[in-house]
Amino acid sequence: MNPSPLDRRQWLQRAGLGFGALGLGSLLEGEVSADPEKRDLPHHAPQAKHVIHIFFNGGLSQMDSFDPKPLLKQYHGKPLPGRSPETENMTGGAFASPFKFKPYGESGIEVSELFPHIGQVVDKMCLIRSMHTDSVTHTPSLMMMNSGTLTQTTPAMGSWVTYGLGTENRSLPGFVVLCPGGLPIAGPNNWRSAFLPSVYQGTLVDTINTEVERLVADVRNQKIGLTQQRLQLDLLQKLNMAHRQRTGEDDALDARIESYELAYRMQAAASDAFDIHREPEYIQKMYGDSAQGRQLLIARRLVERGVRFVQCWHGQNQPWDNHSKLEKEHRFRAKECDRGIGALIADLDQRGLLDETIVFFCGEFGRTPTTELSSQGKSLLGRDHNPYAFTCCLAGGGFRQGSIYGKTDPFGYRAIENRVHVHDLHATILHQLGIDHERFTHRHAGRDFRLTDVHGRVIREVLT
Numbered sequence: 001m002n003p004s005p006l007d008r009r010q011w012l013q014r015a016g017l018g019f020g021a022l023g024l025g026s027l028l029e030g031e032v033s034a035d036p037e038k039r040d041l042p043h044h045a046p047q048a049k050h051v052i053h054i055f056f057n058g059g060l061s062q063m064d065s066f067d068p069k070p071l072l073k074q075y076h077g078k079p080l081p082g083r084s085p086e087t088e089n090m091t092g093g094a095f096a097s098p099f100k101f102k103p104y105g106e107s108g109i110e111v112s113e114l115f116p117h118i119g120q121v122v123d124k125m126c127l128i129r130s131m132h133t134d135s136v137t138h139t140p141s142l143m144m145m146n147s148g149t150l151t152q153t154t155p156a157m158g159s160w161v162t163y164g165l166g167t168e169n170r171s172l173p174g175f176v177v178l179c180p181g182g183l184p185i186a187g188p189n190n191w192r193s194a195f196l197p198s199v200y201q202g203t204l205v206d207t208i209n210t211e212v213e214r215l216v217a218d219v220r221n222q223k224i225g226l227t228q229q230r231l232q233l234d235l236l237q238k239l240n241m242a243h244r245q246r247t248g249e250d251d252a253l254d255a256r257i258e259s260y261e262l263a264y265r266m267q268a269a270a271s272d273a274f275d276i277h278r279e280p281e282y283i284q285k286m287y288g289d290s291a292q293g294r295q296l297l298i299a300r301r302l303v304e305r306g307v308r309f310v311q312c313w314h315g316q317n318q319p320w321d322n323h324s325k326l327e328k329e330h331r332f333r334a335k336e337c338d339r340g341i342g343a344l345i346a347d348l349d350q351r352g353l354l355d356e357t358i359v360f361f362c363g364e365f366g367r368t369p370t371t372e373l374s375s376q377g378k379s380l381l382g383r384d385h386n387p388y389a390f391t392c393c394l395a396g397g398g399f400r401q402g403s404i405y406g407k408t409d410p411f412g413y414r415a416i417e418n419r420v421h422v423h424d425l426h427a428t429i430l431h432q433l434g435i436d437h438e439r440f441t442h443r444h445a446g447r448d449f450r451l452t453d454v455h456g457r458v459i460r461e462v463l464t
Contacts, residue, residue, distance in 0.1 A: 041164050042434025047355075047463075049168075049397030050303040051161065051429065053311045054296070054341060056333075056359035057142070057184045058320030061367035061383055061392070063412040064097045064330055065112045065127045066391040070420070071410045072096040072369055080370060086134045087384045089323070091370035094411065095383060098327040107402030112336035117342030117391075122355065124345055124392055126399040126462050130406020130415035133365050133387045133422050138318060139186045141364035141387065148451045152189040155442075157426060159193040159200040160451045163442070164435055168306030171269035175309045176302055177202040180291035182316030191311065195444040202311065205274070207295035212275045218276035224429050273299050273305050274298055286343045293340035300347055303357055320363055324380035325351055345395050358397030366390030369411040388414045392425060397432045398464050405462045423456035431458045 023070045044414035063069045075081075075094035084091070101110040118125075138148040147154045155163070158175035167174030177191045177286065183204075184190060191202030240257045276284060276297045287293040292314065299310045314320060314337060322329040341361065348354040366391075367383035374380055389408045395401075407417035427437040430451065437456055441448040 021225055024065045027158045027233075039164060041440070043436040043439060044434055046434030047432045048358045049165075049433070050307070050353075051158070051309045051397075052299050052303060052344070052357060052359045053157075053309070054337070054359070055145075055184075055311060055314075056311045056319030056320045056361060056363040057313055058322070059141075059323070059363040059365050059385060059461075060140075060320050060365055061097075061326065061330060062129070062389060062391045062408070063367070064099050064326070064394060065114060065334075067102040067389075067408060067412055067414045068110050068112070069097065069266070069369060069408075069410065072412075075411075079156045082415075083141070084370065085386075085388050085413060086136070086370075087386065088370055089384045090377075091368050091384050092373045092379060093371060094369055095326075095371035095379075095381070100331075103309065105402065107310035109402065109404060112334075114330060114352050115338045115341075117338045117344075118368065119342075121342050121345040121349075121395070123402040124349060125393050125395045125401065126403045126405065128405045128420050128459075128462065129389075129408055129424070130392070130417060130419045131362050131366075131390045131392045131422070131425070132419055133390075136365070136385050136387050138321070138357045138364065138385075140191055142184070142186055145362075145364045146190045147192075147194070147205070148423060148426055148453055151184070152192070152283050153194060154449060155194040155196045155430075155451075156191045156202060157451060158191060158311055159196050160396070160440070161433060161435075163193075164440055165308060167308055169269065170300070172273060172305060172307055173203040174307060175200065175202045175311075176307055177204045177311045177313070178207045178295045178298060178387045179204065179313035180206065180208040180295060180315055182206070184313050184316065185318050195449070196442060202309075205298075208291055208300060212271050235305045269305070273301050273307075276301065288339040288343070290336050290340065292337040293343070296337075296340040297422045300344055302401065303348075304351070304353065322367075322382050323384060324382035326367075326382040329382075335394065348396060351374055352407065354396040354399065358394065358399070358432060360392060360425075360429070362390060362392035362393040367413075369413055385395050386413065392420075392428075394462070397429075399432070400462050403462065418461070420459055421455065423452045424459055428459045428462065432463070 072094050073096040076096040077093045081093055099112045099114055101112050103110050104119035107123050109122045110121035111122055133141055133144050135150055142151055146148055146156045162174035193201035244253055276294060287297045295312055299312055302310050319333055345359060348357055366386040368386045371379040372382045372384045389412055405418055406415060406420055409416050430437045437450060437452045441450045
């Protein structure tokens with residue numbers, strides 16, 4: 001069952017999801033403040049200000065998208081030479097990609113037929129083909145991509161970024177999570193603030209609908225205008241502050257007082273940011289009329305209005321987890337998002353926003369070059385999980401355009417050249433935002449924590 005749209009009261013009550021406590025930094029002092037100057041950030045001049053993370057949750061197949069492996073045709077149906085790495089499920093012979101590749105742009109980077117619109121903007125992109133991670137299963141790999149650990153005890157990357165840099169728009173959350181139709185595996189743990197103040201946790205919006213009133217029910221007061229609301233709110237706030245003076249400091253009361261202010265500001269800000277119908281018709285057509293296209297247009301509107309970190313999930317559960325019927329399933333999923341991603345990169349570029357916005361997309365891991373087998377040993381025409389190699393695509397924010405970094409073996413099983421761990425990816429993105437990942441810490445339970453744990457290095461070869 002899909003979650004119902006959140007009404008305004010629910011949004012504000014969910015301080016743990018970031019929106020209700022967004023303005024708390026203006027009332028409270030210390031670590032809860034959204035002011036990055038209190039943390040001496042940025043550490044150096046940033047190349048980027050915003051991040052859009054497009055998540056192919058479930059695991060996109062690298063050899064069917066951005067890392068062609070023609071040798072698989074020669075071995076199709078046959079065992080691969082050498083010892084294969086361990087996988088979660090039983091796999092058999094080689095599985096040649098059912099999709100054709102062709103070079104695009106001046107860079108000549110080969111892209112699968114699944115992604116023709118992304119191919120049109122590949123000259124704006126940097127492809128890291130040598131990604132790897134630490135787990136073969138979904139939830140730990142999701143945690144690693146989102147928070148830098150295999151567990152659920154540390155903050156999400158979006159939480160770290162907004163904790164460090166704050167937000168540019170006090171009427172919108174700094175970290176917004178867009179997902180159509182329901183929650184991904186592990187749900188809110190993917191965008192939790194953990195031991196950071198709850199103000200920095202991601203705010204979830206179910207983008208299956210894009211009518212503002214259905215995204216945020218009652219966002220507009222249908223009975224009285226803004227002027228009357230302002231008068232009512234001023235009176236209420238005077239009463240609240242009088243009560244606060246009598247009872248002393250109360251964080252919960254402070255949060256409630258600010259939530260009313262935020263609700264007032266949100267009426268205009270949210271109505272504007274989430275209403276894609278305010279875009280010209282040609283822009284709406286450019287992104288396409290799919291849930292993915294619409295939410296990617298929302299993502300552009302959010303960063304345009306100062307939202308620091310936007311995460312766009314493909315959908316509920318793990319839509320790219322195609323253990324069987326991969327050709328049909330990958331083709332269907334790619335059709336949902338290819339046009340929107342290509343449009344997003346082109347649109348940011350034409351507006352002069354791409355240089356200051358990092359767009360990156362990948363899954364939590366890759367897929368095997370071998371076919372998954374049923375319990376009877378029959379090919380399912382799908383691929384198992386593969387943490388040893390996958391591709392991450394990046395655009396904007398000072399990443400080297402029209403470039404490829406790293407290499408996998410001839411079958412795409414392992415990253416073998418210029419290997420890049422998820423920690424390295426995080427360190428590099430933080431670097432482009434002006435943050436030194438080794439210096440950016442938060443003390444908790446007697447230890448200094450950071451997004452990259454005790455690992456990670458900036459991959460300077462992918463930067464301009």
